[in-house]
Amino acid sequence: MRKLLIVLAAVFCMGAASDPAERLPDPAQEARARELFREVRCLVCQNESIDDSDAELAADLRRIVRERVAAGESDDQIKAFLTERYGEFVLLRPAFSLGNLALWIAPLIVVVGGIGLLLARLRNRPPEPELSSAEADRLEKLARD
Amino acid sequence: MIVELGAFALVLGLALSIAQAATLALARMRRSAALAGAGEGMALGAFLSLAVAFVALVWAFVVSDFSVANVAENSHTAKPLLYRIAGAWGSHEGSILLWCLALTGYGAAVAGLGRHLPADLKASALAVQGLLGAVFLAYTVFASNPFLRLDPGPVEGRSLNPLLQDPALALHPPFLYAGYVGLSVVFSFAVAALIEGRVDAAWARWVRPWTLAAWSLLTLGITLGAFWAYYELGWGGWWFWDPVENSSFMPWLVATALLHSAIVTEKRGALPGWTVFLALAAFSFSMLGAFLVRSGVLTSVHAFAVDPERGVLLLIILGIMAGGGFALFTWRAPSLTPGGVFAPISRESALVLNNILLAAATATVLLGTLFPLIREAATGEAISVGPPYFNLTFTPLMAILLLLLPVGPLLAWKRGDALGAAQRLWAAAGLALAVALAVFALSEPKKAFGAMGMGLGAWLIAGAVAELAERGRAFRVPAAETFRRLANLPRGAWGMTLAHIGLGVFVLGACYETGWKAESAQAVPIGGRIQVAGYELTLLDVHGVEGPNYEAERGRLEARKDGRLVCTPTPERRLYLPGGQTTTEVAICHEGPSHLYVVLGERRAAAGAPVWLVRAYWNPLALLIFLGPAIMALGGAVSLSDRRLRLGVGRKAEAPA
Numbered sequence A: 001m002r003k004l005l006i007v008l009a010a011v012f013c014m015g016a017a018s019d020p021a022e023r024l025p026d027p028a029q030e031a032r033a034r035e036l037f038r039e040v041r042c043l044v045c046q047n048e049s050i051d052d053s054d055a056e057l058a059a060d061l062r063r064i065v066r067e068r069v070a071a072g073e074s075d076d077q078i079k080a081f082l083t084e085r086y087g088e089f090v091l092l093r094p095a096f097s098l099g100n101l102a103l104w105i106a107p108l109i110v111v112v113g114g115i116g117l118l119l120a121r122l123r124n125r126p127p128e129p130e131l132s133s134a135e136a137d138r139l140e141k142l143a144r145d
Numbered sequence B: 001m002i003v004e005l006g007a008f009a010l011v012l013g014l015a016l017s018i019a020q021a022a023t024l025a026l027a028r029m030r031r032s033a034a035l036a037g038a039g040e041g042m043a044l045g046a047f048l049s050l051a052v053a054f055v056a057l058v059w060a061f062v063v064s065d066f067s068v069a070n071v072a073e074n075s076h077t078a079k080p081l082l083y084r085i086a087g088a089w090g091s092h093e094g095s096i097l098l099w100c101l102a103l104t105g106y107g108a109a110v111a112g113l114g115r116h117l118p119a120d121l122k123a124s125a126l127a128v129q130g131l132l133g134a135v136f137l138a139y140t141v142f143a144s145n146p147f148l149r150l151d152p153g154p155v156e157g158r159s160l161n162p163l164l165q166d167p168a169l170a171l172h173p174p175f176l177y178a179g180y181v182g183l184s185v186v187f188s189f190a191v192a193a194l195i196e197g198r199v200d201a202a203w204a205r206w207v208r209p210w211t212l213a214a215w216s217l218l219t220l221g222i223t224l225g226a227f228w229a230y231y232e233l234g235w236g237g238w239w240f241w242d243p244v245e246n247s248s249f250m251p252w253l254v255a256t257a258l259l260h261s262a263i264v265t266e267k268r269g270a271l272p273g274w275t276v277f278l279a280l281a282a283f284s285f286s287m288l289g290a291f292l293v294r295s296g297v298l299t300s301v302h303a304f305a306v307d308p309e310r311g312v313l314l315l316i317i318l319g320i321m322a323g324g325g326f327a328l329f330t331w332r333a334p335s336l337t338p339g340g341v342f343a344p345i346s347r348e349s350a351l352v353l354n355n356i357l358l359a360a361a362t363a364t365v366l367l368g369t370l371f372p373l374i375r376e377a378a379t380g381e382a383i384s385v386g387p388p389y390f391n392l393t394f395t396p397l398m399a400i401l402l403l404l405l406p407v408g409p410l411l412a413w414k415r416g417d418a419l420g421a422a423q424r425l426w427a428a429a430g431l432a433l434a435v436a437l438a439v440f441a442l443s444e445p446k447k448a449f450g451a452m453g454m455g456l457g458a459w460l461i462a463g464a465v466a467e468l469a470e471r472g473r474a475f476r477v478p479a480a481e482t483f484r485r486l487a488n489l490p491r492g493a494w495g496m497t498l499a500h501i502g503l504g505v506f507v508l509g510a511c512y513e514t515g516w517k518a519e520s521a522q523a524v525p526i527g528g529r530i531q532v533a534g535y536e537l538t539l540l541d542v543h544g545v546e547g548p549n550y551e552a553e554r555g556r557l558e559a560r561k562d563g564r565l566v567c568t569p570t571p572e573r574r575l576y577l578p579g580g581q582t583t584t585e586v587a588i589c590h591e592g593p594s595h596l597y598v599v600l601g602e603r604r605a606a607a608g609a610p611v612w613l614v615r616a617y618w619n620p621l622a623l624l625i626f627l628g629p630a631i632m633a634l635g636g637a638v639s640l641s642d643r644r645l646r647l648g649v650g651r652k653a654e655a656p657a
Helices: A002-012 A025-036 A056-070 A073-087 A098-123 A132-145 B002-030 B033-062 B067-075 B081-087 B093-111 B119-143 B167-197 B201-232 B243-268 B271-293 B308-335 B347-379 B389-409 B418-442 B447-471 B481-487 B491-515 B621-641
Strands: B518-525 B529-532 B535-546 B552-560 B564-567 B572-576 B581-585 B585-589 B594-604 B613-621
Touching: A002 A132, A025 A056, A025 A073, A056 A073, A073 B481, A073 B535, A098 B033, A098 B347, A098 B389, B002 B033, B002 B119, B033 B067, B033 B093, B033 B119, B033 B418, B067 B093, B081 B167, B081 B347, B093 B119, B093 B271, B119 B308, B167 B271, B167 B308, B201 B243, B201 B271, B201 B621, B243 B271, B271 B308, B271 B347, B347 B389, B347 B535, B389 B418, B389 B447, B389 B613, B418 B447, B418 B518, B447 B481, B447 B491, B491 B621, B518 B529, B529 B613, B535 B594, B535 B613, B552 B594, B552 B613, B564 B585, B572 B594, B594 B621
Parallel strands: none
Antiparallel strands: B518 B613, B529 B535, B535 B552, B552 B564, B552 B572, B572 B581, B585 B594, B594 B613
8 A cells, every 4th residue: 555655646746836727827926836836845745845746735735825825925924824734844945943953054064074174184284394404405416417 | 496596596695695704704814815715706606696596586577477476566477578677676675686796796806806905905805795795695585585485476467666667767776786885895995994904095096996986887877867757757857855866865975075085095195094984984875875765764756665674674784784884993093094294275185175075965965864854753843854955055065066176186286286276277267257157148037046057067167178288288388299198198087087077067957957947838639739948839649559568648749949840749648557557758859958848748628629738848958967977977987997996907006105
């Protein structure tokens, strides 16, 4: 059963959002709705945004988002509505919150830490030994030849 | 009978791998050449056993022997021969068998090709490789045996998921696994180096060809997968930041970092600890990938053969092997002497910076993939980490890396000349800026980030060419002299140039396709029209087609631009009879490197005549997305053919400076 669901989910996910039957009449609003679709998860699919999914729930979510876009709500208002109804799981872009702090700052920590280690290594490098006068003479002689 | 032979050969392979690990460990302890020879023979024997087992499984699929449970579940008599063969690695059991075949194959290759390796290092590395083989083969024999019989066997099989019935996907797993598992050699060499307590220029030189080979194969494997997604899933996406994709991408990122840090260790004897760490991490990420993909702990679009219970076993294997490797690292790494001092502006620094950014990118992908699991386990709240997260974190890191990339090869080792590098790159920088401005000015709609991406792509290509020109002293010496210099360049230099150009080609394609793709969807009757990006498509007719194991509706369209006939795409919508699934077969018209991508959707009832939902996409420069990585892999292959790296060519290592 589980296998079948996976297969069905994969098959039904085929760039559904462009279906002309669903479109909003105003192209600017439609474009905004499409942008939003990419950040909303189709909850019953296998890791798919509602922009891509053909599942019934995705179509319902698209209808909700389009209605709210048409009603003039802001992106944040729409996302807040969806989060309240379905939980944070519905957002494909995790919120900038304390719970997600590690997620957002980890790349920065690795870069800063890495550069810190590099700088420490560069600072600790032993001074390059100066040439002794005998060596300098020899170098000069070699250069002349 | 042949199936029993396969089952026997599989168990024999397990026994030989265990014997290989034990014999070579003993050979190393007693410094016995005779025992080492015997152990190497066992490595070869384990590979031959696995080859026999694998052929037996393929044979069972080819003749559709449904008394074998794995064949019954994954094959069907109506499938074309190519897909019956590919079905052998389409299931969990089959793919793990392929993994083991590659694992023992690499072991045999080290035994056979590594004639000039120091005896101690070779014995230790092959003992570790044998241990890896033994662990994965034990898993195969006891928890994932592909040769289990059914009594009585069914008359017909359950068939493979039809989405997988595709040439790119038939080849995708072998390349991917050859790449994943190629990193096992690097892992074994790293553990051996830690045991021997010596990581020097010579060690890095032995490790680099294996990394290059694995990296090239992995590059091709991932690209084939992306190409498959592009034309088979039916909406032109090629990368979704899906957990399964991330699982294959993380080993690639680490292997890329390793390729670069191994150069520093080889040429300058610096960063030995970090190089060993990356060598351990690369295969650990391969094993993590196998666990994530096969256990189903993460939901994914690509989850095709999932089994949570066996996932736990894979997690245990991962924990023991990777954990053991890293424990050994913490114990032994402090004894590695970091050699080679370098100035802040030097090629070493540039390569370290490359590694920092690649490590940060890997950490981002890892965290993005695993964070939902961690957060749910910790707080019980489910969250999603999707493409928008990766676009905000991974992409900027890569942009910085690409910006710095052309500078690195122009800096000298030890102490570089930043001003000199800048002088050699001003033309490339000017060209890149011109490309970015031109794209911004000429394309509609205006997209600043997309234009900057195009500039970056041009910067990479022009920077690689500038570096080549510098090596040939172009315009400063007569042209003939330049050609002579270029002809005498080591293959490794050409490999690097090709790989960097390939990356630039990919960036151009990825940025342009993502930024300026156009899409149109419409329900059209026969004779109806749909427009996209200046192309007008007319649906001429739709008729039924019968395939070997499917029935299809095939649409015939005509695409015109300014009245000129461009092509006649024939997209299909297929119904696979054995499983009752529908798939779309898209039609792609090549317009230079750009694609006109046409999908036939479902038939809808309308007043009077029937209508079909037709989707048309204009994917500009889409070909470059797949061509770029292919050039990168070619660069790897060219580099691998360098005499200095050729497998088996022994050369005294120069003393590290």
